[in-house]
Every structure is written in structure tokens, then in C-alpha cells.
Amino acid sequence: MAKHATPLLDQLESGPWPSFVSDLKQEAANRAKNPNNVEFQVAQDCVEDLLGILELSFKHGMTHWKHGGIVGVFGYGGGVIGRYCDQPEKFPGVAHFHTMRVAQPGGKYYTTEFLKKLCDLWEFRGSGVTNMHGSTGDIIFIGTSTPQLEEIFYELTHTFNQDLGGSGSNLRTPADCIGSSRCEYSCYDTQAICYDLTQEYQDELHRPAFPYKFKFKFDGCPNCCVASIARADISFVGNWKDDIKIDQEAVAGYIGGEFPANAGDHNGRDWGKFDIEKEVIGLCPTQCMWMDSGKLKIDNKECTRCMHCINVMPRALHIGDDRGCSMLVGAKAPILDGAQMGSLLVPFIKVEEPYDEIKEVIEGIWDWWMEEGKNRERLGELIKRQGFQKLLEATNIKPMAQHVQEPRHNPYIFWKEDEVDGGWDRDINAFRKDHLR
Amino acid sequence: MEYEEAKKLIVEQLTKKLKTKSKFYFNDLSKILEMKPREAKKIVNKLVEEKVLEYWSSGSTSMYGMPGTGKQAAAEHEEKE
Numbered sequence: 001m002a003k004h005a006t007p008l009l010d011q012l013e014s015g016p017w018p019s020f021v022s023d024l025k026q027e028a029a030n031r032a033k034n035p036n037n038v039e040f041q042v043a044q045d046c047v048e049d050l051l052g053i054l055e056l057s058f059k060h061g062m063t064h065w066k067h068g069g070i071v072g073v074f075g076y077g078g079g080v081i082g083r084y085c086d087q088p089e090k091f092p093g094v095a096h097f098h099t100m101r102v103a104q105p106g107g108k109y110y111t112t113e114f115l116k117k118l119c120d121l122w123e124f125r126g127s128g129v130t131n132m133h134g135s136t137g138d139i140i141f142i143g144t145s146t147p148q149l150e151e152i153f154y155e156l157t158h159t160f161n162q163d164l165g166g167s168g169s170n171l172r173t174p175a176d177c178i179g180s181s182r183c184e185y186s187c188y189d190t191q192a193i194c195y196d197l198t199q200e201y202q203d204e205l206h207r208p209a210f211p212y213k214f215k216f217k218f219d220g221c222p223n224c225c226v227a228s229i230a231r232a233d234i235s236f237v238g239n240w241k242d243d244i245k246i247d248q249e250a251v252a253g254y255i256g257g258e259f260p261a262n263a264g265d266h267n268g269r270d271w272g273k274f275d276i277e278k279e280v281i282g283l284c285p286t287q288c289m290w291m292d293s294g295k296l297k298i299d300n301k302e303c304t305r306c307m308h309c310i311n312v313m314p315r316a317l318h319i320g321d322d323r324g325c326s327m328l329v330g331a332k333a334p335i336l337d338g339a340q341m342g343s344l345l346v347p348f349i350k351v352e353e354p355y356d357e358i359k360e361v362i363e364g365i366w367d368w369w370m371e372e373g374k375n376r377e378r379l380g381e382l383i384k385r386q387g388f389q390k391l392l393e394a395t396n397i398k399p400m401a402q403h404v405q406e407p408r409h410n411p412y413i414f415w416k417e418d419e420v421d422g423g424w425d426r427d428i429n430a431f432r433k434d435h436l437r
Numbered sequence: 438m439e440y441e442e443a444k445k446l447i448v449e450q451l452t453k454k455l456k457t458k459s460k461f462y463f464n465d466l467s468k469i470l471e472m473k474p475r476e477a478k479k480i481v482n483k484l485v486e487e488k489v490l491e492y493w494s495s496g497s498t499s500m501y502g503m504p505g506t507g508k509q510a511a512a513e514h515e516e517k518e
Contacts, residue, residue: 067495068493068494068495068496069493069494070491070492070493070494070502072492072494075485075486077485077492077494077499078494078499080494081494081495081496082494099496167494167496167497168492168494168495168496168497168498168499169463169498169499170499203478203482207478207482207485208463208492208494208499209463209474209475209477209478209481210463211462211463211464212497212498213497213498367475370474370475371473371474374464375462375464375498376498
């Protein structure tokens with residue numbers, strides 16, 4: 001028998017999708033039964049109370065969680081998010097129910113042994129409820145009490161060799177795709193740079209001094225599996241400078257039906273014979289491909305790296321050899337006021353240790369944003385408020401064609417007042433001497 | 438500015454503002470110190486280390502306050518008012 005009746009939550013289980021309500025009920029039942037004789041360090045029935053308070057929130061149409069708190073581990077200003085409920089007497093199990101963010105391993109690779117141990121730790125010292133993974137990428141531990149925080153932190157850092165992630169006005173835990181570890185499209189080693197920058201910017205990750213959150217995300221290729229271009233303040237998207245490599249024999253193989261298109265994906269039904277004109281050439285957004293005497297041709301200078309042709313015929317087409325990444329800035333995906341995609345700042349940069357050139361760009365951006373950014377203003381909003389030109393000055397990057405969203409919109413975009421004779425003011429009478437009205 | 442001088446200034450200014458607010462953005466602190474953010478951060482970090490200041494976080498935004506001040510501390514039973 002459940003501790004609290006939850007008719008509104010029960011309804012959420014009736015849909016066709018897996019429900020978090022079912023998961024929570026399962027964990028509540030598991031804690032009540034306690035088959036492994038765990039010496040729970042937080043209330044055994046905390047998950048029951050979590051369901052209860054959520055039901056009450058649905059009934060009242062408002063949250064019963066208070067806003068934030070002053071918990072944390074010593075020396076860290078992020079990684080722990082204080083959560084307190086405003087109905088502690090009715091739901092004592094969730095009176096203190098803090099969230100912890102644990103940095104995810106690069107590419108989210110871990111062993112089942114590591115996962116099991118993490119879960120054991122969290123069952124022992126927390127609610128047992130996790131979120132794999134939060135939108136920042138972290139492993140999220142949901143619900144523990146203040147005295148458990150240091151204990152968990154000690155275990156994580158000493159036994160698991162794992163750190164807390166970022167939260168608040170910090171650099172958030174940098175996130176990456178699996179990169180060249182398993183993906184042939186990857187233009188750089190995403191995990192190497194993700195790890196390097198995580199280590200380099202420990203102070204920014206753990207001690208908040210930014211106006212607001214700041215995210216790095218690393219995508220190995222323009223397929224953008226991490227969606228960095230839509231979410232990260234600085235996104236690193238793999239790119240190449242030279243030509244797409246073509247294996248004409250393999251192209252013929254695809255046309256002849258020897259190889260399945262899309263590497264055999266979407267093969268749940270019969271799509272008919274592969275038609276390269278219809279499925280590849282006709283879908284090229286810049287129309288830079290054509291067939292010439294049975295050979296596939298690409299006008300590479302027109303290619304915008306949409307990746308469609310490579311995705312459809314991975315055996316025949318391959319990313320170029322002169323590889324690096326493009327850096328885009330200012331994306332954000334807020335709930336309330338609409339998403340903003342990243343703007344291209346560095347069209348191409350080599351991604352090579354020790355990443356000095358990249359760090360120079362990052363630090364230029366931070367110096368500008370820390371000084372000019374308003375409280376709770378993301379980088380993308382500052383760029384909109386002060387203009388992309390200011391960002392170029394801050395990063396010492398020369399304006400180039402790729403920065404222009406649309407030509408001839410404002411021909412003076414690159415001129416500053418002190419670069420123009422007489423500035424923006426003029427003597428109208430002197431002007432009228434030569435130019436009659 | 439020397440650390441001790443900075444500490445005195447921060448405590449003085451934050452105490453003065455306590456009637457109206459108890460949590461401060463990092464920008465507020467660097468303005469009090471009249472320093473560039475990166476310089477101010479070194480001092481603010483040390484103030485947190487010495488427990489002159491403490492972090493407050495909503496999860497998305499971080500702020501700074503003096504320990505035991507504000508409604509939040511009392512509500513969280515960190516310190517009775």
C-alpha cells in the first residue's frame with residue numbers, strides 16, 4: 001500500500017511511453033523491501049514522499065519546492081543544488097532533498113561495474129533516484145540530505161576518481177560525443193579536448209564568478225549529435241577544409257544495390273531501389289553534386305557540410321583529411337523566451353594539443369562577458385545587445401565573409417567612429433555648399 | 438588592494454546593504470572592490486575559503502552572502518535568527 005494516494009500521477013502511467021512515475025514507484029517499493037539490507041542514510045520512504053509532494057503540486061497547480069539553497073561541499077560553488085520543500089511536516093522524507101551533479105565520463109563511456117557502484121553509493125547515501133543524463137550531460141543524483149554531501153563527495157573523488165559537475169554561474173560540465181573513439185565521421189578527438197579543457201578550467205567549473213551559466217560542447221562532425229550548435233555558449237563542431245573523399249567504385253555499389261543506403265538504417269520497410277538522383281543529389285542543399293559519365297562529382301567550395309550525402313553513402317564518401325573544428329558562439333535553449341542558435345565565430349581551427357589557440361579565443365570571450373555581461377545574461381544575449389562586432393574586438397578576430405549573415409544590410413558594420421574622418425557628426429552647412437537640397 | 442583591506446570593505450558594504458538584501462551577485466562584489474572580475478575572483482575565493490562569504494545557488498544562478506544572513510538560512514535551520 002502506497003504511503004500517499006496519487007491519482008493524478010497514476011494517470012501519467014496510462015500513456016504508451018515509459019513513465020517516470022512507474023520508475024519512482026518501483027524504487028519506492030524496492031526501498032520498502034530492502035532486499036540487500038542497505039543501511040539507508042536518508043529516509044527509507046523518501047521516494048514515497050517525493051511522489052506525494054509531486055501529487056500535491058499537481059493538485060495545487062504550483063510547486064512545493066523552495067528556490068535554491070546554501071548547501072555545497074567545501075570549496076565548491078557548484079555541483080550541489082539545494083532543494084528544500086515547503087511541506088516538511090507532511091513529507092519529512094523530502095524536507096531536504098538536494099540534487100548532486102556528477103561529471104559524466106568522456107563520451108559517456110563507463111563500465112557496468114562503475115555504474116553499479118555509483119548506484120550502490122546513491123542507494124546508501126541518497127534516494128536511489130537518478131537522472132541519466134541531465135541536459136548538461138551530467139549524471140544527476142536526485143535527493144539527499146545535507147550531512148550526506150561531503151560523504152558522497154569524498155567517496156566520488158577518492159574511490160571513483162570522479163568529480164562533481166558544474167551548476168550555477170559556473171562553467172558547466174563540458175560535454176562531448178564519442179568522437180574518433182568509434183565514429184569515422186569525427187574530425188577531431190572530442191574526448192581529448194573535452195578532458196583537457198575540463199582540467200584547465202577547474203576554477204571556472206567549481207567557483208562561480210560568471211554572470212550566468214556557460215557551456216562548452218564538442219561535436220566531432222557537423223551531424224552535431226551533442227546538439228552543441230543549439231545549446232552551447234561555445235560549440236566546437238568538427239569540420240574539414242579540403243575535399244570530400246569519393247570512392248567511385250563504392251558509389252557504383254550503392255547505385256547497383258550492393259550496399260544498403262544509410263548503412264542499412266531505416267530498413268524496416270521496402271523503400272524501393274536506391275535512387276542517387278532523388279535521395280542524394282536532389283537533396284543537396286547547395287546543389288553542388290552531379291553525376292558525370294557514371295561518376296559522382298562534388299563542387300566542394302559550395303559544400304556547406306550538411307553531411308547528408310556522407311550519411312547516406314558512408315562507404316563511398318568520407319570527410320576530408322585537413323581536419324579541425326568550427327567554433328560557434330552564443331547558443332542557448334531556455335524554456336521561457338525561445339531558443340537561439342550559435343553564430344559562427346571561427347570558421348576553421350586546428351584541434352591540436354595543447355589547444356593554445358582555442359584557449360586564447362575562449363579566454364578573450366570570458367574577459368569580455370565577465371566585464372560587460374549583465375547578471376543572468378548569457379553570452380548569446382550579450383552578443384545581441386552589444387553586437388557581434390564587439391565580440392570580434394574582444395577576441396581579436398578579424399571580420400570575414402563567414403561572419404556576415406546577409407550582405408549589404410549595413411555597409412558600415414566594420415567601421416568605427418574613430419576610423420571615419422570627422423566621426424559620425426558633420427557640418428550640415430558645409431555639406432549643403434556642395435549638395436543642394 | 439591588500440586582502441585584509443578588501444575583506445573589511447566587503448563585510449562593511451554587505452552589512453550596510455543587509456536591510457534590503459542578503460544575497461549578492463559576483464558583479465556586485467567586483468564593483469565594491471573596484472576590480473576586474475578575474476582579480477576580484479581571487480579575493481572572493483579566499484573569502485569563501487575563510488567562510489567570510491558563502492555560496493548560494495538556485496541551480497542556475499549563483500550568489501554570495503554572509504553566513505547566517507537572510508531568510509533562507511533561517512528557513513534551512515542553518516542558523517536561528
